[in-house]
Amino acid sequence: MKKKTKIIIGILIITVGVLLVYKFGEAFAPGSYPYAxxxxxxxxxxxVIKxxxxxxxxxxxxxxPNVTPDGADMPTTDSAELHSVPTKRIKNTKLQR
Structure with a gap:
């Protein structure tokens, strides 16, 4: 084979390899919502809440709607109460602007 043909085949193999590694890594992306x-x-x-x-x-x-996964009604509460985090956990957090 000519040297030029070998170089082109090598570049194609490297390109396909990089794309395969990228797609394989995408399958194991971290967390429940990796692209959130x-x-x-x-x-x-x-x-914001208002x-x-x-x-x-x-x-x-x-x-x-106020339902649980099994279809039962949830008690009506403010959604902020359901998802509130104890203040001790976020005491030393710095907010970014």
Whole structure:
């Protein structure tokens, strides 16, 4: 074979190898949501919660129903209470702006 042909075949093999490694690594991406989007909102938490509540009152199709995975009704509580983290755990956390 000519030297030029060997170089082209080598480049193709390397390219295919890199793509295969990339796709194989994608299959083992970390976490439940490896491609989750992160948004940073430049507003106080109270304003964001208030805006979400206003949005849900005007767009009822986005309100999550109060049911458990087995179909039973959940007790009605504020969703912030269900997902609240004890303040001791986040005491030394620094917020980024």
């Amino acid at each position: 989007e992160v948004y940073k909102i430049d507003a106080p938490e109270e304003n 805006a979400i509540k206003q949005f849900k009152t005007s767009h009822s199709e986005f309100v999550v």
